[in-house]
Amino acid sequence: MSNCSFCQVIDETLRLGGIAIWLMREAKEDIQYQVPFLSAVHLDENVYNGALNFNPWRWMEPENEEKRNRRTSPFYAPFGGGARFCPGAELARLQIALFLRYFVTTYRLLNEVEKRQFQLRRSLRRLRTRCSRSVLSSSGTEERCRQRGI
Numbered sequence: 001m002s003n004c005s006f007c008q009v010i011d012e013t014l015r016l017g018g019i020a021i022w023l024m025r026e027a028k029e030d031i032q033y034q035v036p037f038l039s040a041v042h043l044d045e046n047v048y049n050g051a052l053n054f055n056p057w058r059w060m061e062p063e064n065e066e067k068r069n070r071r072t073s074p075f076y077a078p079f080g081g082g083a084r085f086c087p088g089a090e091l092a093r094l095q096i097a098l099f100l101r102y103f104v105t106t107y108r109l110l111n112e113v114e115k116r117q118f119q120l121r122r123s124l125r126r127l128r129t130r131c132s133r134s135v136l137s138s139s140g141t142e143e144r145c146r147q148r149g150i
């Protein structure tokens with residue numbers, strides 16, 4: 001699952017907010033090698049333009065192609081690396097992609113105004129249904145509906 005349609009969104013989310021940046025490592029003895037803290041790499045302006053911005057399209061840029069290799073890249077390691085590389089990485093990415101697909105194809109995101117319009121339309125539809133049902137049983141209800149212009 002290296003190139004699903006949601007992969008850029010998943011990769012960008014894991015770059016900015018993955019758990020990898022919180023992992024701590026402690027050297028048991030003094031060493032002469034300096035390992036950059038992962039969050040410093042993931043959020044480094046010299047590595048990623050506008051590093052603090054959520055920009056899934058960055059992963060489509062050819063210059064980021066090599067950086068994006070989560071198994072080998074020193075600039076992108078949301079699932080750790082080396083011998084401790086996360087064995088659940090592909091499963092996790094697949095689950096996230098399935099969830100996102102279900103979410104965006106099943107639900108519609110509305111702003112406050114659209115939400116209000118949606119609720120009003122729904123109430124009107126329900127009233128219409130109720131009215132058309134009660135027309136059969138009660139002329140009083142029919143009259144009330146007529147008065148309300150439904």
Ligand code: HEM
Pocket residue numbers: 014018019020023077078079080081083084085086087088089091092093
């Ligand atoms: C978005 C979801 C996930 C993220 C961001 C993530 C990230 C990581 C990271 C960064 C490590 C390395 C930890 C370290 O170096 O100490 C790790 C290790 C591990 N992950 Fe995940 N993981 C995810 C999902 C999963 C899933 C779904 C599973 C199992 C089904 C899993 C199982 C493991 C295991 C067993 C290790 C330990 C590997 C070892 O130490 O040899 N992870 N994960």
